[in-house]
Amino acid sequence: MAQIGLNGITKSFGDTIVLQGIDLQIADGEFLTLVGPSGCGKSTLLRIIAGLEAQSGGDVTIGDRQVNRLRPSRRDLAMVFQSYALYPHLSVQQNMETPLRLRDLGFWERAPLLGALLPGRGAKLDRLRANVREVAQVLEIEHLLARKPGQLSGGQRQRVALGRAMVRKPVAFLMDEPLSNLDAALRVHMRAELAQLHRALGTTFVYVTHDQAEALTMSDRMAVMMDGVILQLGAPSEIYRDPQHRKVAEFVGSPR
Ligand code: ADP
Ligand code: MG
Numbered sequence: 001m002a003q004i005g006l007n008g009i010t011k012s013f014g015d016t017i018v019l020q021g022i023d024l025q026i027a028d029g030e031f032l033t034l035v036g037p038s039g040c041g042k043s044t045l046l047r048i049i050a051g052l053e054a055q056s057g058g059d060v061t062i063g064d065r066q067v068n069r070l071r072p073s074r075r076d077l078a079m080v081f082q083s084y085a086l087y088p089h090l091s092v093q094q095n096m097e098t099p100l101r102l103r104d105l106g107f108w109e110r111a112p113l114l115g116a117l118l119p120g121r122g123a124k125l126d127r128l129r130a131n132v133r134e135v136a137q138v139l140e141i142e143h144l145l146a147r148k149p150g151q152l153s154g155g156q157r158q159r160v161a162l163g164r165a166m167v168r169k170p171v172a173f174l175m176d177e178p179l180s181n182l183d184a185a186l187r188v189h190m191r192a193e194l195a196q197l198h199r200a201l202g203t204t205f206v207y208v209t210h211d212q213a214e215a216l217t218m219s220d221r222m223a224v225m226m227d228g229v230i231l232q233l234g235a236p237s238e239i240y241r242d243p244q245h246r247k248v249a250e251f252v253g254s255p256r
Helices: 042-050 092-097 102-108 112-117 122-138 154-166 182-199 214-217 237-242 247-253
Strands: 002-013 015-029 032-035 057-062 076-080 172-176 205-209 221-226 229-234
Touching: 002 042, 002 205, 015 032, 015 042, 015 057, 015 205, 032 042, 032 214, 042 076, 042 172, 042 205, 057 102, 076 154, 092 122, 092 154, 092 229, 102 172, 122 154, 154 182, 182 205, 182 214, 205 214, 214 237, 214 247, 221 237, 229 237, 237 247
Parallel strands: 032 205, 032 221, 076 172, 172 205
Antiparallel strands: 002 015, 002 057, 221 229
């Protein structure tokens, strides 16, 4: 069964139609990439899956539940952002214990102190701390737990942001251009790390990028988007070898 289902999703901002009817079934455990040029609607679609943005039409399902009216914090998804969105005044440990609540995202930048108010308590906190230790080990960031985000490199910050998402054991990770703030060499290195992490976790990744090389190297399947539609969906090798559309061929750089 598809774990995340998008059925006829449309989205307009005022008179601007941004998504023109997206149908996509994402399988449990799949690494699915939404890829396409800037402005084609990738982030909007990801935000609709997360519940951060309401679709204008169509249904979102998670498992067998229709989640159209479910708020972000109830969808069991974790979002990882390009900007990392770490609370600057909290240690890495505290950041990981204090997951960014999706519904707080809007005012995160306006209210950084909010982070201090959110950690769990009692048994819940104990369980959370055990998860933080486990995740820190997997990501090899145990030695960074006492530091503040400002004392970390870009790659380390990205690992911490990922770690924070992992601590809550979500049913899927939603990632919006998580590597685009890193320099080229680190980006290539992190690609391999993310692919490896995906295999180790076995959890669904929905990954947004405008970088066709990223999509081609990491995904199980990629959905090539242009102007609010999915032009082609398939395995990277299949799309590269057999693009169904001239725009897709140009975008992925298929040989003529
Ligand atoms: P991508 O992530 O593929 O670069 P986006 O989903 O961010 O594309 O944006 C798709 C289109 O929707 C763009 O034309 C963008 O300007 C527009 N858009 C996105 N968010 C809003 C918004 N909140 N209000 C108005 N227009 C928006
Ligand atoms: Mg975007």
